[in-house]
Amino acid sequence: MQVCPELPSPDFSRITVIDMKTLIKTLLLAGGIGVLTQPATLLAQQFSQLDTTFQSIGNQVCATCHGAYGQGNPVVGGPSLAGLEPWYLRSQLEKFRAGWRGAQRDYIPAYEMQATVSNISNAEIDRLVSEVTSWPEPDPEAYSEGNAAHGQQLYTTCATCHGMSAEGNEALKAPALADRDSWYLYRQLNLFKSGFRGGHPDDVTGAQMRASVQVLEDDQAVKDVVAYINSLN
Amino acid sequence: MKKLISRREMLTLLAATGASGLVLRASAALNLVPDTQLARPRIPQADPNNPPTIVVLGAGIAGLTAAYELTKAGYNCVLLEASSRVGGRCMTVRSGDLIDEVGNPQICQFDDAPHMYFNAGPARIPSSHRNLMNYCKELGVDLEVFINENKECYYQDDAMFGGKPVKNTEFTTSARGFMAEIMAKSLEKDQLDMPLDQWELETLMGVVRSFGDLSEGDMFKGSTRGGYTHGGYLDHGEAKEPLAFRELLKSGFLRNALSASEGETGPILFQPVGGMDNIAKGFARKLENRIFYNVLVSSVKLNNSGVEVIYEHGGVKYKLDADYCFNCIPSHLMAGIDNNFPSEYVAAMRYPQRGEAYKSAFQTKERFWENDDIYGGISWVNAPIRQIWYPINGIHKEKGVILSAYDFGGGMAFTKLSQEQRIEAAIQQGEKLHPDYRQQVEKGITIAWHRMNHMLGCAARWPGSRGGANAQAEEMFQTLRRPAGGRHYMIGDQVTKHSAWQESAILSAHWAIKDMLSRQPGNASMPGTPLS
Numbered sequence: 001m002q003v004c005p006e007l008p009s010p011d012f013s014r015i016t017v018i019d020m021k022t023l024i025k026t027l028l029l030a031g032g033i034g035v036l037t038q039p040a041t042l043l044a045q046q047f048s049q050l051d052t053t054f055q056s057i058g059n060q061v062c063a064t065c066h067g068a069y070g071q072g073n074p075v076v077g078g079p080s081l082a083g084l085e086p087w088y089l090r091s092q093l094e095k096f097r098a099g100w101r102g103a104q105r106d107y108i109p110a111y112e113m114q115a116t117v118s119n120i121s122n123a124e125i126d127r128l129v130s131e132v133t134s135w136p137e138p139d140p141e142a143y144s145e146g147n148a149a150h151g152q153q154l155y156t157t158c159a160t161c162h163g164m165s166a167e168g169n170e171a172l173k174a175p176a177l178a179d180r181d182s183w184y185l186y187r188q189l190n191l192f193k194s195g196f197r198g199g200h201p202d203d204v205t206g207a208q209m210r211a212s213v214q215v216l217e218d219d220q221a222v223k224d225v226v227a228y229i230n231s232l233n
Numbered sequence: 234m235k236k237l238i239s240r241r242e243m244l245t246l247l248a249a250t251g252a253s254g255l256v257l258r259a260s261a262a263l264n265l266v267p268d269t270q271l272a273r274p275r276i277p278q279a280d281p282n283n284p285p286t287i288v289v290l291g292a293g294i295a296g297l298t299a300a301y302e303l304t305k306a307g308y309n310c311v312l313l314e315a316s317s318r319v320g321g322r323c324m325t326v327r328s329g330d331l332i333d334e335v336g337n338p339q340i341c342q343f344d345d346a347p348h349m350y351f352n353a354g355p356a357r358i359p360s361s362h363r364n365l366m367n368y369c370k371e372l373g374v375d376l377e378v379f380i381n382e383n384k385e386c387y388y389q390d391d392a393m394f395g396g397k398p399v400k401n402t403e404f405t406t407s408a409r410g411f412m413a414e415i416m417a418k419s420l421e422k423d424q425l426d427m428p429l430d431q432w433e434l435e436t437l438m439g440v441v442r443s444f445g446d447l448s449e450g451d452m453f454k455g456s457t458r459g460g461y462t463h464g465g466y467l468d469h470g471e472a473k474e475p476l477a478f479r480e481l482l483k484s485g486f487l488r489n490a491l492s493a494s495e496g497e498t499g500p501i502l503f504q505p506v507g508g509m510d511n512i513a514k515g516f517a518r519k520l521e522n523r524i525f526y527n528v529l530v531s532s533v534k535l536n537n538s539g540v541e542v543i544y545e546h547g548g549v550k551y552k553l554d555a556d557y558c559f560n561c562i563p564s565h566l567m568a569g570i571d572n573n574f575p576s577e578y579v580a581a582m583r584y585p586q587r588g589e590a591y592k593s594a595f596q597t598k599e600r601f602w603e604n605d606d607i608y609g610g611i612s613w614v615n616a617p618i619r620q621i622w623y624p625i626n627g628i629h630k631e632k633g634v635i636l637s638a639y640d641f642g643g644g645m646a647f648t649k650l651s652q653e654q655r656i657e658a659a660i661q662q663g664e665k666l667h668p669d670y671r672q673q674v675e676k677g678i679t680i681a682w683h684r685m686n687h688m689l690g691c692a693a694r695w696p697g698s699r700g701g702a703n704a705q706a707e708e709m710f711q712t713l714r715r716p717a718g719g720r721h722y723m724i725g726d727q728v729t730k731h732s733a734w735q736e737s738a739i740l741s742a743h744w745a746i747k748d749m750l751s752r753q754p755g756n757a758s759m760p761g762t763p764l765s
Contacts, residue, residue, distance in 0.1 A: 064335065064566065064686055068531030068545075073569025075583045076689050105649035112684055115336025 062128075065112070071138040072181055077109030079184040083137030085168060086129050088175040091205075093117055093125050100200040107196045141181040146227025147220075154225045157215050161208075166232045173205040178232040185226045189213055193222075271363055274746040276306035284309045288542050288553055290530055291561035293321025294735045295725040297516035298368070298742035299559040304520060311553065312520060313528040313544055315687040320513030321561070322354035322691065323735060326594070326678060327508065333686040334679075337652055342676045343596045343634060348627030351594040351634050352509040353680040355735050356622075357381065360500040362736035364743070365512075369505065372515030379502040380625050382493040383610020389665050390484040390615040398612070398666050399476065403459040405490050406446070407476040410453030413445020486613055497734070504626070512735070532571040533558065535718035543571075559745055561725035561738070563587075563690055564713065574717045581713040584706070585727060588691030589683045591644030593618075593637045593659050595674035600633045601667065616662040617646045637663055637677065641733075644691075648681040655679045692726055692733035716745070719752055 062070070065078030072080030081089070095101045102114025120128075158166075161174035168176030177185065191197040198210030216222050279285055285308050289300045292314035300312045316333065318324075326332060328345035332353070343349045357379050358365055369376055384402035393399070420438055429437065441447070446456035455475040457465070464470040481487050505511040517524060525546065532543035540558035544551055560567065564582040572579070602608075602623045609625035622636035637659040638647060647655050656677040663670040682691035696706045714728045722745035729737035 063529055063531075064689055065569075067569035068529060068571060071569070071571065073566070075565040075568045076587070078569065108645070108649070108683075111649065112335055118336065 062132075065109070069135045070132055072141075072184070074141070074181065074183045077187075080138055080140070080181055081132045082135035083179050084132065085170065085175060086133045087170050088168075089129050089132055090125060091173065093120065093128065095203060095206070097125075098202070100203040100206065101197060103200070104196055107191060110191075110196065137179060140179050140230065140233055141183060142230050144227075146223035146225070148224070148227040148231045150221075151224035151226070151228025154216065154221060155228050157212060158225065158229075161212075166229050177229050180229075182226050182230050185229060186222060189216060189222045189226070271367055272740060272743050273364070273367075274302060274743050274750065276302060276308075276746060276750065279307035279309075281307060285557065286539070286555040287311070287557050287559065288313065288540065288555035289559045289561075290533070290542070291315070291321065291725070292319040292513070292517070292524055293561045293725060293738060294323050294513065294516075295561040295738035295742045296321075296559065297513060297520070298739045299561075299724060299746060300520050300523060301516050302742070302746060304523060310520070310523050311555075312524045313530060313542070314524060314526050315529060315562075317526050318510075319517045319524065320354075320510045321688070322682065323509055323513045324353045324680075325508030325510040326351045326353050326680075332678060332680060334681055335684045335686050335689070337679075337681075337684070339652070339678055341678050343678075344632060346627075346630075346632075347507055348624070348630060349596065349632065349634055350508045350626075351592075351636070351678065352504070353592055353594075354682075355509055355733075356504060356636075357498070358503040358505075358735070359497055360503065362734065364739045365736045366503075368515070368739065369503075369512060372512070372519070374511050374515045375506040376503040377506050377625070379504040380609025381498045381502050381611060383607060383623075385606045385608075386610040386623070387612040387666050388484070388486045388490065389612070390486055391665075392615065393480045393484040394476075396665060400460065401490070401610075401612075403473060403476055404481065404486070406456050406459035407453075407478065408481055408487055408490060410445040410447065410456060410475055411478040411481075413441050413447055414451065414453040416441045416445075417447060417451035484615065486615070506626075530562065530570055533560070533567075533721065534571075534573045535720055540718075540720050556720070557749060558721045559724050559742065560721060561723075561727075563688055563725075564693065564723060564727055565690060566688070567723070574721070577712055578717045581709040582723070584709040584713075585693040585695050587683060587689060588694055588733070589640075589644040589648065590642075590691035590733075591638065591640045591647045591679070591681050591683075593647070593655060593677060593679040594634055595637045595659070596676040597633050597635060597673050598675060599631065599673060600627070600629070601669065601673050602635070603629065612666055614662055614665055616665065618659055618662040621663060621666060635674075637674070638679075644681065644683065647679070648683050652679060695730070695732070714744075716748065716752075722749070 062081070065073060065076050066081050067073045067078065070081035072078055092101065096110075096114050096117050097120055099114060099118070102110035102112075105111045155166075158177075161169060161172045162177050163169055163174075166176060166178035168174055188197060192206075192210045192213040193216070195210060198206030198208075200206065216225060287300070287303050287308050287310045289296045289310060289312040292312055296312055296314075297319065300310045304310045317331075326341045326343075327350045328341060328343045330341045332339040332341065341351075343351075358369070358376070360366060366376075368374075382401070384400070384405070386401050387398040388401060388404050389396065389398040417438065420434065420441065438451075442451065445453055446458055448454040453475060455472045457470060457472045459473050459475070461470045462473050527546060529545045530542060531545055531550070532541075534541045534543075539554060539556040542553045542555065542558065544553065562570070564585060565587055568579060568582040574582075607623050608628060609623055612621045612623075613619065614621065617640060618638035619641075620636065620639045622639070624633050624635060627633050640647065647658065650658065656679070659677065659679075660671050660674060663674070667673070683689065695710060696703055710728070710730075713723050716722045724738070724741045724745050726732040726734060726737040726741065729741050731737045
């Protein structure tokens with residue numbers, strides 16, 4: 001029988017304020033220590049009867065790369081998830097699961113993401129989307145190297161799908177960009193340019209984007225358009 | 234003007250008093266010999282009515298050390314651990330254990346027996362790592378000798394001898410023989426810059442002849458050090474023919490084969506009986522009610538009175554206030570956890586690179602290496618697996634666990650592969666050494682530290698950490714080591730100049746505790762070394 005443990009709830013109203021001494025006393029009195037200190041082998045035996053991929057997610061594997069509550073962590077290449085549109089989050093989880101994203105192993109963060117969700121079920125995607133979209137949106141990390149004025153000229157091409165204010169357009173499968181971290185936008189534009197993203201033959205919308213980014217001729221152009229997008233936040 | 238006393242004269246004076254221990258300590262202070270003193274902090278006992286509160290994040294060796302020492306001194310410590318086990322990279326894998334790799338979780342299927350284990354992280358303890366050795370003694374962790382270099386093991390390189398593996402003893406005997414022959418010829422031709430008298434030259438020639446086991450005429454014609462073709466006990470022994478030096482020169486192994494037992498692997502090495510994680514478990518036994526598992530830290534914030542940690546366990550969030558925080562969460566992960574640290578401190582967290590080391594292991598149907606006179610030790614292969622380690626534990630039992638790959642510097646070549654591809658690559662490369670390897674191995678496991686859950690990296694990599702850091706790296710290092718707000722310490726081998734060793738993790742915790750004590754009023758440490 002498959003057991004699906006609950007995903008962690010990010011309900012901030014449930015914060016329990018407790019000082020250290022009370023915590024220790026409470027746990028000692030309640031005899032709760034035994035539950036918390038179960039040996040690893042016991043856990044592994046339970047684990048082996050589960051769908052391992054789901055257990056990994058239930059074990060808060062997302063937070064390892066994407067930060068607690070999805071604020072992102074550029075050091076390990078994990079973008080912020082909080083604030084993503086539900087439809088976009090769903091479509092990208094599906095693309096990773098199908099191997100349209102992350103199948104090429106030379107870009108490690110996407111490859112790790114692909115491996116993590118390769119066996120995820122539709123129901124699990126539903127639950128992740130509902131969890132992640134309830135998280136408070138962090139302030140994006142701004143980027144200082146680009147020329148936003150030049151970026152504005154370049155952005156006219158982008159605006160066709162992503163909107164004048166980079167607000168996104170679900171009908172065209174174009175996500176909002178304004179509230180994304182600059183480091184992430186810069187990296188994704190480069191991944192589209194090199195075909196790591198949008199290079200899979202079945203990824204139609206990705207291929208569109210891949211064709212579109214070719215208007216950004218050099219590294220400076222990429223930085224400029226990122227600087228402009230960031231100014232729209 | 235008064236003549237300054239020389240260091241040697243001063244030591245002679247001290248020695249004349251008969252205080253040899255004093256001489257030894259003074260020598261260390263003068264940097265003449267490495268400082269071998271134990272560096273445990275002396276922590277004054279805390280006021281039992283109002284002990285300082287300490288939250289330790291991460292139950293790696295550094296976190297365990299900090300919690301253990303402070304708890305002993307009466308501090309009120311809590312240790313929060315993200316996974317369901319203690320030790321961090323001090324990890325031993327046995328039957329039924331989980332290897333929690335992101336996207337590739339494995340359950341170890343080894344037979345359930347005391348000798349059937351694999352040290353997935355650190356696996357060797359040099360006797361010179363005195364603090365770690367001292368904790369093993371104190372915590373009752375039984376040790377046994379670990380064999381690092383074994384002359385019966387192999388070197389294999391496709392570039393030499395058509396890929397045929399060569400026994401270490403043949404390889405090194407021939408290398409030394411030919412090098413000695415060249416040295417002897419140079420000496421005879423009197424090409425030395427250094428003036429030596431006849432007696433000194435004869436002494437030196439004796440050393441060279443002995444180094445290479447040269448025959449008459451100072452030629453290398455083979456040596457029984459490299460083994461016999463036949464005989465040697467009841468019959469006259471015939472030494473093996475020397476290997477062709479030109480072939481040896483084709484392999485990069487010639488550069489390190491003669492220095493395999495130097496540096497960190499020079500001292501006698503040890504392993505805990507039954508697995509390296511017995512050290513972590515030894516600490517945990519002393520901290521039984523203080524360690525909380527499966528805890529996700531979501532926020533670490535400095536405030537006026539200490540550090541506030543918010544964590545989640547079982548879907549419930551908790552807030553914990555402590556006077557001090559000792560944090561051995563990998564700095565690249567800590568950078569992704571909500572905090573209010575100074576920006577230069579966060580920049581320093583982001584600075585060191587994530588280590589990539591990779592290891593794998595097989596259970597074997599038989600201990601086939603023992604039929605080849607191999608008991609412990611390491612064979613080297615010029616392929617991504619780099620090494621095969623043969624276990625010293627479980628000698629002459631039916632089965633064993635061997636290390637089938639260890640890339641200590643890189644590892645991404647394996648990390649990028651699927652589990653099936655990793656196993657197949659390890660078999661193919663192992664077959665270069667042992668022709669029946671594929672038939673012998675079963676139940677493979679792999680550990681890609683770059684992708685291990687809650688860690689996402691092996692030992693932190695600081696630029697030039699072993700050869701003098703650049704100015705920026707040094708500034709980042711110093712920033713990360715200092716306490717944020719005087720209350721939050723990053724600890725672990727990640728804030729040392731010698732990452733990837735448990736001794737470093739221990740020393741980082743000692744350093745942080747000493748620094749904390751020195752910042753308390755009236756506790757500034759006195760210069761020099763206490764004599765009592």
